[in-house]
Amino acid sequence: MPCEIRHAEARGILTPTCGFIAEAGFTHSLSPARNCTFGCTYCYVPTMGIYGGLKPADWQHWGRFTTFKANAAELLEKALRPDQIIYCSPLVDPYQPAEAEERLMPRMLDALIAHPPRVFVIQTRGPLILRDLEKLEALNALTRLRVSFSITTDRDDVRQLYEPLCASIPERICVVRRLRERGIATYATLAPLLPSNPEELVDMVIEATDRDIVADPFHVRAIKRSGATTRHAARRISEKRGYIQWHEPEFQAEMVERMRRRAERAGRRFGTGTRAFGWLAEVNP
Numbered sequence: 135m136p137c138e139i140r141h142a143e144a145r146g147i148l149t150p151t152c153g154f155i156a157e158a159g160f161t162h163s164l165s166p167a168r169n170c171t172f173g174c175t176y177c178y179v180p181t182m183g184i185y186g187g188l189k190p191a192d193w194q195h196w197g198r199f200t201t202f203k204a205n206a207a208e209l210l211e212k213a214l215r216p217d218q219i220i221y222c223s224p225l226v227d228p229y230q231p232a233e234a235e236e237r238l239m240p241r242m243l244d245a246l247i248a249h250p251p252r253v254f255v256i257q258t259r260g261p262l263i264l265r266d267l268e269k270l271e272a273l274n275a276l277t278r279l280r281v282s283f284s285i286t287t288d289r290d291d292v293r294q295l296y297e298p299l300c301a302s303i304p305e306r307i308c309v310v311r312r313l314r315e316r317g318i319a320t321y322a323t324l325a326p327l328l329p330s331n332p333e334e335l336v337d338m339v340i341e342a343t344d345r346d347i348v349a350d351p352f353h354v355r356a357i358k359r360s361g362a363t364t365r366h367a368a369r370r371i372s373e374k375r376g377y378i379q380w381h382e383p384e385f386q387a388e389m390v391e392r393m394r395r396r397a398e399r400a401g402r403r404f405g406t407g408t409r410a411f412g413w414l415a416e417v418n419p
């Protein structure tokens with residue numbers, strides 16, 4: 135699907151962290167673009183308003199275009215330091231569909247290879263990451279590179295409802311396997327937890343990865359009183375399709391507990407919130 139690509143000069147590229155990401159242990163976040171052409175129905179980013187430099191057009195037309203930071207690679211080259219623990223990205227998928235044409239990430243990876251930070255985490259759901267395998271392997275030899283790959287459900291019919299522009303679940307599992315085969319630490323991140331069979335989802339990712347499992351249910355106001363939350367579009371889908379319990383804290387806790395038991399029986403850590411996201415930032419795991 136064609137995506138509208140815009141460009142803007144950025145003043146900075148590495149942002150000192152605060153809140154959830156800082157509590158997890160990251161020192162900086164890196165967002166190569168504003169607005170994400172995956173356009174997931176639940177994405178919490180547009181609910182943050184102007185946070186992170188978002189403009190009104192971004193949250194009003196989430197996913198319909200993206201604005202790349204034209205000078206991102208040059209800025210990154212100058213901003214990198216060896217003690218940084220960087221999360222890429224809390225605001226956009228670095229391997230969103232528009233990146234296929236833009237090819238910004240290879241230039242970012244070149245800057246990282248030239249000046250490796252202490253830890254670099256890529257949060258994505260995009261099979262496009264495989265395009266950059268050689269550069270990822272080079273970076274992996276120089277720093278603690280981790281890929282946190284989003285696997286949101288075991289059911290592709292559910293995936294199509296909530297994230298129709300994302301790759302299918304079987305394709306994502308193949309990408310996780312390919313990254314793992316190339317020696318890259320690849321985590322399955324079950325966030326947000328979409329309607330699924332909890333045991334089958336855990337079994338699927340245990341088979342694909344050799345890492346701990348990070349999860350997070352839909353953000354809901356009953357628990358998270360302020361800040362980013364689930365977009366209404368996802369809640370409307372859940373109401374219409376009979377999945378509204380996946381937004382209810384008690385049901386969420388029950389699903390998380392079932393998944394935790396299944397994962398721990400297989401010898402894996404399973405967690406949610408900053409504790410689990412913190413595993414991605416660990417300097418000495």
Ligand code: SF4
Pocket residue numbers: 170171172173174176177178179197225226227259
């Ligand atoms: S891939 Fe991530 S950042 Fe992009 S729309 Fe989906 S949830 Fe939001």
